[in-house]
Amino acid sequence: MEERVWSKTHAVGSCEIVPPSSFRRELMKFSFSSFIHARHSRDRLRISREMLAFIFTYHQVMPSFLDFIFPFGHQQYAEDFYFSGFREDTRLSVLDGGLQIPELGRSGRELRVCYSLKSVESIPNADDNGFHWPWSVRQTALYTSFDIVTGKSFWTIIKGNHLIRDRIQSVSDANSIETTASAFVSALDTHLVLCEWCVEDWRWYLSFLEKKLQQLTRRALAVDMSGISTFVESSFQSQEKLPTTSITRGFSDISKRHFTFSRRQSGISLQIQQGPKFPLQTLPERLEKPGSNIPPQLPPVLPPGMGGPMQQDFEDLDDVVSVGALQKVQHIEDKATEVLLAITSNIKVVENIRDHYQKAFSAILEDCPLDFQEQCNARMGRFKKRIFNVLGDLNMGRDSAEILLSLINRRRELLSGLLDIRNIEASQRVAKEAQYSAKKMEAMTESMHQIAIKTKQETVSMRIITLVTLFFLPGTFISVRTSLSCYIWSSTDRSFY
Numbered sequence: 001m002e003e004r005v006w007s008k009t010h011a012v013g014s015c016e017i018v019p020p021s022s023f024r025r026e027l028m029k030f031s032f033s034s035f036i037h038a039r040h041s042r043d044r045l046r047i048s049r050e051m052l053a054f055i056f057t058y059h060q061v062m063p064s065f066l067d068f069i070f071p072f073g074h075q076q077y078a079e080d081f082y083f084s085g086f087r088e089d090t091r092l093s094v095l096d097g098g099l100q101i102p103e104l105g106r107s108g109r110e111l112r113v114c115y116s117l118k119s120v121e122s123i124p125n126a127d128d129n130g131f132h133w134p135w136s137v138r139q140t141a142l143y144t145s146f147d148i149v150t151g152k153s154f155w156t157i158i159k160g161n162h163l164i165r166d167r168i169q170s171v172s173d174a175n176s177i178e179t180t181a182s183a184f185v186s187a188l189d190t191h192l193v194l195c196e197w198c199v200e201d202w203r204w205y206l207s208f209l210e211k212k213l214q215q216l217t218r219r220a221l222a223v224d225m226s227g228i229s230t231f232v233e234s235s236f237q238s239q240e241k242l243p244t245t246s247i248t249r250g251f252s253d254i255s256k257r258h259f260t261f262s263r264r265q266s267g268i269s270l271q272i273q274q275g276p277k278f279p280l281q282t283l284p285e286r287l288e289k290p291g292s293n294i295p296p297q298l299p300p301v302l303p304p305g306m307g308g309p310m311q312q313d314f315e316d317l318d319d320v321v322s323v324g325a326l327q328k329v330q331h332i333e334d335k336a337t338e339v340l341l342a343i344t345s346n347i348k349v350v351e352n353i354r355d356h357y358q359k360a361f362s363a364i365l366e367d368c369p370l371d372f373q374e375q376c377n378a379r380m381g382r383f384k385k386r387i388f389n390v391l392g393d394l395n396m397g398r399d400s401a402e403i404l405l406s407l408i409n410r411r412r413e414l415l416s417g418l419l420d421i422r423n424i425e426a427s428q429r430v431a432k433e434a435q436y437s438a439k440k441m442e443a444m445t446e447s448m449h450q451i452a453i454k455t456k457q458e459t460v461s462m463r464i465i466t467l468v469t470l471f472f473l474p475g476t477f478i479s480v481r482t483s484l485s486c487y488i489w490s491s492t493d494r495s496f497y
Contacts, residue, residue, distance in 0.1 A: 032059075032152075032153070032154050032155070033154075033155040033156075033157070033168070033172075034055055034155070034156050034157075035157050035159075035162070035164075036052075036156065036157070036159075037159055037160060037162060037165070038072070038160050040160055040161075041136065041138050041160035041161070042073075042074065042075050042076070042078070042160075043073075043160070044073055044074045045069075045072055045073065055156070059154045059156075060099065060145075061114075061143055061145075061156065062087060062089055062112055062143065064087040064114065065087070065114040065141070065143045065156070067083070067087075068083075068085070068114060068115070068116040068141035068143075068158075069141060069158060071083055071116075071139065071141075072141070072158060081137075081139070082341055082345075083116075084115075084116050084117070084139075084345035084348075084349060085115065085116065085349070086113075086114075086115040086348070086352035086356075087113070087114045087115065088111075088112065088113045088114075088352075088356050089113075090110075090111050090112065090356070090360055091108065091110055091112075092109055092111075092148065092360065092363050092364065093109070105147065105150040105152040106147060106150070106152065107147055107148075107149035107150055109147065109148050109149055110145050110146055110147045110148065111145065111146045111148065111360055112143075112144070112145045112146075113142075113143070113144055113145075113356065114141070114142065114143040114144075115142060115349050115353065116139055116140065116141040116142070116349070117139065117140055117195070117197070117198040117349055117350075118137055118139045118140075118198060118342040118345065118346060119137070119138060119197050119198045119346075120135050120136065120137050120138070120200075120202055120205045120339070120342075121135070121136055121138055121163075121201065122135055122136075122201065122204075123136055133335075134208070135201075135208060137338060137339070137342055138159070138160060140157065140158065140159045140164055140194060140197070140198075141157070141158040141159075142155070142156070142157050142158075143157075144187065144190070144191075146183070146187050148180070148184075148364055151177075151179065151180035151182075151183035151184070152183075153186075153187055155168075155190065163197075164197065167193045167197070168190055168193055171186070171189050171190060171193055172186065172190075179375075180372065181372045181375035182375065184364075184372075184376055185375065185376060185379045188357065188379060188380070188383045191353055191357075192386055192387075195350050195386070195387060195390045196386070196390060198346045198349075198350070199346070199390050199393045199394050199397070202339065202343060202393075202394075202397040202401075203397065203400070205339065206336075206339065206397065206400050206401060206404055209332055209335055209336055209339075209404060210404055210407070212332055213329065213332050213404075213407065213408060213411060216328055216329055216411075217325075217329065217411040217415060219320045220320050220321060220411070220415055220418055221414075223418060320418075321415055321419050321422055322419070323419070325415055326412065326415050326416065326419065329408060329411060329412050329415060330412070332408060333408045333409075333412065336401055336404050336405050336408060337405065339397075339401045340398060340401040340402065340405065343394055343397045343398045343401060346394055347391060347394045347395065347398065350387060350390055350394065351391065354384065354387045354391075357380075357383070358384070361376065361380055
């Protein structure tokens, strides 16, 4: 934990420790502040453990303030980021006072408060379409002690960058701290700096999240659900037509021929007629599909600015409804949930700050001088009004975050439903293609069956031809043999008789 939160070296950057020789010079000041920062919001704090222990021991910092320090430090992903709270240790009465050190300006009657707040800040030069998210939710931890007698105050503020430091310094420069009352007013202004910081930019961050959500899911609203069946039909239309000239057509042409045999000398004519005709089914080029006679559906009526319904293309639907789109919607939901938790915790902390200082101010007024009351009454009323405005903005941001989460849930359910429908349609498409293939195989089987029948008929015809040939072959042989005996061959004169 120590290696993750703070550095091991003593070169710490913006946190300065006043050496003992200059303590008396510091007593002349009403306020002492230490700003602890890091290179970025998820890096180690630029302070060593020894230096932090020295500062906290000298100023008697509340031990519970360490709970607000531990969420800082080196981390790839936010750790313990949702922890937030408010702690106070008020000692206003003399009997309940703390350690009294007059040399250091400590009367023992003091207000001690520590808390943490969160806000969202834009990241410069970030690409919202790339890997880097252009917004970052960041936190600030604060500890302060205010001595109601001497007016001495101590501030420790921990933040990743110098934003809060610059604002507090500008407020301190504008206020002239010369009395206890002016020191108390300056403390209120410092709290207002953090309270107003915690309400900044939530509106724009929520608008950014809603914009990203609409970009992912707006097209899903334009899907015409009544024409989903066209996804399957389009797959059949894209099928390649089967060739009309094939070996099946060749065999069928042969089977249509008639075999005719005639013998001109005998006048016997034998014609082998084709047997009973069977309708020969060729391979279909396009099978009849269910729903082909259904008239086209009218496009849905969409809200203004939505455009027309998207084309019913099974491939184009993958860009709108996909697992990747659901993952992105889930990421937006996580960010919106993070916003809701941060704003809710900020509301509780700001309310605790308001209630604490109202009670403390009422207790201080019981035994404070008249000039203190005159100087602080008006500023306390201004403090309450500004806190009221901060709480109003935070409550509005919380309501917006809840509405956005509700919208995200509905859009996620829509995408999930469309994804389920797409999966069902894909399954039906595969089943239809399998059915289409089965019908083609059935047609081919029927054609082969017809070929077998024709082959059988042709085999019978060949047998008849063979039998006829065998019947006339002996007579032909005898007649030829008899006719040859009429010729006498003479070897001397080489002539026939």
